[in-house]
Amino acid sequence: MGRAEAAAMILGLVLLCTAVLGGASPSPPRLRLSFRELQAQHGLRTFRLARTCCYEALLVDEERGRLFVGAENHLASLSLDNISKRAKKLAWPAPVEWREECNWAGKDIATECMNFVKLLHAYNRTHLLACGTGAFHPTCAFVEVGHRLEEPVLRLDPRGLEDGKGKSPYDPRHRAASVLVGEELYSGVAADLMGRDFTIFRSLGQRPSLRTEPHDSRWLNEPKFVKVFWIPESENPDDDKIYFFFRELAVEAAPALGRLTVSRVGQICRNDVGGQRSLVNKWTTFLKARLVCSVPGVEGDTHFDQLQDVFLLSSRDRWAPLLYTVFSTSSGIFQGSAVCVYSMNDVRRAFLGPFAHKEGPVHQWVSYQGRVPYPRPGVCPSKTFGTFSSTKDFPDDVIQFARNHPLMYNPVLPMGGRPLFLQVGAGYTFTQIAADRVAAADGHYDVLFIGTDAGTVLKVISVPKGGRPNAEGLLLEELHVFEDSAAVTSMQISSKRAAPAPNAAWRVTPTAPGTGPRAHASSPVPRGGSGGKT
Numbered sequence: 001m002g003r004a005e006a007a008a009m010i011l012g013l014v015l016l017c018t019a020v021l022g023g024a025s026p027s028p029p030r031l032r033l034s035f036r037e038l039q040a041q042h043g044l045r046t047f048r049l050a051r052t053c054c055y056e057a058l059l060v061d062e063e064r065g066r067l068f069v070g071a072e073n074h075l076a077s078l079s080l081d082n083i084s085k086r087a088k089k090l091a092w093p094a095p096v097e098w099r100e101e102c103n104w105a106g107k108d109i110a111t112e113c114m115n116f117v118k119l120l121h122a123y124n125r126t127h128l129l130a131c132g133t134g135a136f137h138p139t140c141a142f143v144e145v146g147h148r149l150e151e152p153v154l155r156l157d158p159r160g161l162e163d164g165k166g167k168s169p170y171d172p173r174h175r176a177a178s179v180l181v182g183e184e185l186y187s188g189v190a191a192d193l194m195g196r197d198f199t200i201f202r203s204l205g206q207r208p209s210l211r212t213e214p215h216d217s218r219w220l221n222e223p224k225f226v227k228v229f230w231i232p233e234s235e236n237p238d239d240d241k242i243y244f245f246f247r248e249l250a251v252e253a254a255p256a257l258g259r260l261t262v263s264r265v266g267q268i269c270r271n272d273v274g275g276q277r278s279l280v281n282k283w284t285t286f287l288k289a290r291l292v293c294s295v296p297g298v299e300g301d302t303h304f305d306q307l308q309d310v311f312l313l314s315s316r317d318r319w320a321p322l323l324y325t326v327f328s329t330s331s332g333i334f335q336g337s338a339v340c341v342y343s344m345n346d347v348r349r350a351f352l353g354p355f356a357h358k359e360g361p362v363h364q365w366v367s368y369q370g371r372v373p374y375p376r377p378g379v380c381p382s383k384t385f386g387t388f389s390s391t392k393d394f395p396d397d398v399i400q401f402a403r404n405h406p407l408m409y410n411p412v413l414p415m416g417g418r419p420l421f422l423q424v425g426a427g428y429t430f431t432q433i434a435a436d437r438v439a440a441a442d443g444h445y446d447v448l449f450i451g452t453d454a455g456t457v458l459k460v461i462s463v464p465k466g467g468r469p470n471a472e473g474l475l476l477e478e479l480h481v482f483e484d485s486a487a488v489t490s491m492q493i494s495s496k497r498a499a500p501a502p503n504a505a506w507r508v509t510p511t512a513p514g515t516g517p518r519a520h521a522s523s524p525v526p527r528g529g530s531g532g533k534t
């Protein structure tokens with residue numbers, strides 16, 4: 001029996017005094033609150049839907065004051081002010097024929113041949129787009145949620161069923177990563193039943209679908225997609241790019257090292273329409289670079305190689321948001337997690353740097369020293385940088401170069417050259433991150449909420465150290481948001497539900513299914529009083 005639970009609270013924010021920040025050591029937390037304490041004194045609210053599990057898709061709708069939740073065979077619409085009350089529920093099971101087919105294909109009828117809702121996006125003023133595994137038959141639907149000021153509505157649009165291939169994964173164990181830009185969905189997903197054809201895919205909308213080169217390990221090598229963001233680069237929409245965050249097996253690693261996982265950031269241009277003679281209906285602007293999160297040491301660097309989550313925090317420079325990320329290790333000897341922060345400008349610099357190149361099967365990957373064709377692969381066709389108006393006009397040598405050189409030679413390093421915050425041997429690992437920028441008397445602070453696989457949320461503040469951009473994380477609170485220490489698998493933050501100043505407040509909305517689809521799913525959405533804690 002799958003159990004599910006959601007919790008919410010508002011945590012009072014506090015004017016932080018420098019004295020506290022200055023003298024603090026990184027551990028233990030200044031405040032540790034149990035599930036009972038959070039419930040009794042801090043307004044933690046929980047929500048649990050009977051006979052379902054796996055609250056993986058969360059969508060905060062500030063305007064309607066709703067939290068939409070996608071779960072096993074269900075959608076729910078909760079009140080952001082109190083997720084315990086007035087839930088609207090909608091059953092969305094997979095049809096019997098699909099479940100039977102799924103069972104014939106050797107999958108478990110009770111745990112796999114269900115519709116696990118994997119993604120929820122705001123589609124237009126009245127509808128959401130929802131996609132689920134549909135018993136290994138991915139499917140999408142438009143869900144009517146009504147106009148902003150109406151009574152809450154939650155209805156499947158009967159005309160609006162869409163093929164979910166390339167949008168939702170088939171396998172409930174796989175994660176979906178996607179972003180909806182206008183009417184188009186950009187997703188990183190396995191697009192086949194066997195879970196081997198990994199693709200970065202654009203679908204819906206008016207233009208033909210576009211994808212990555214199939215079965216080319218230089219492009220994607222057993223990737224696990226984590227997050228996707230649309231990040232404009234200038235006033236000109238032709239320069240808009242979509243960034244994919246994932247981890248995969250390192251194609252560039254020496255074979256002696258075995259199956260080595262690395263974390264990546266990949267880019268594509270929003271106005272890519274594929275090539276004319278080759279790379280037809282494939283990306284011509286796909287590039288990827290390694291994301292490094294490591295601690296320098298005398299005997300070599302300690303690498304946190306497994307990217308788990310990414311949060312995009314807007315900053316004063318609107319073209320250069322910050323990327324807050326959490327990583328864990330895959331090492332058998334040491335267990336640790338880290339928060340690394342990247343600047344978008346450093347990501348862009350890596351894509352303008354040297355390409356990685358491999359001359360032939362017996363050669364090593366090196367930095368490409370030859371002539372790079374014009375227009376430079378990875379640069380969008382736009383008036384800002386050149387004269388090409390469509391990727392279909394790109395010369396053949398550009399397309400050939402792009403096909404053979406998706407990987408950049410230089411990695412992207414974190415700001416300050418090392419993790420902002422890390423924990424080693426803590427007995428748990430970081431799974432999710434959300435960040436909020438908070439004004440204080442002497443500037444601003446970034447407050448981080450880090451979900452763990454032990455049912456806790458850590459509240460960490462980023463404190464400047466020796467002048468920006470260098471900063472270090474200070475652990476303020478450890479909150480046990482679940483009764484049963486299930487992993488936090490999804491987390492949303494609602495900054496609009498803030499209490500009036502000076503106690504600015506915000507809300508965290510974590511979700512937590514366990515490891516498998518049937519393991520217990522819990523998902524908290526904290527909500528609480530506006531009491532300050534400093």
Ligand SMILES: *[C@@H]1O[C@H](CO)[C@@H](O)[C@H](O)[C@H]1NC(C)=O
Pocket residue numbers: 082084085086
């Ligand atoms: C939230 O809703 C629950 C269930 O209806 C109710 O018991 C509780 O008092 C509500 N809390 C607040 C603060 O409104």
Ligand SMILES: *[C@@H]1O[C@H](CO)[C@@H](O)[C@H](O)[C@H]1NC(C)=O
Pocket residue numbers: 123124125126127142157160
């Ligand atoms: C939103 O999209 C749905 C599905 O395509 C459509 O039926 C509906 O009319 C649209 N609503 C608006 C306000 O455009």
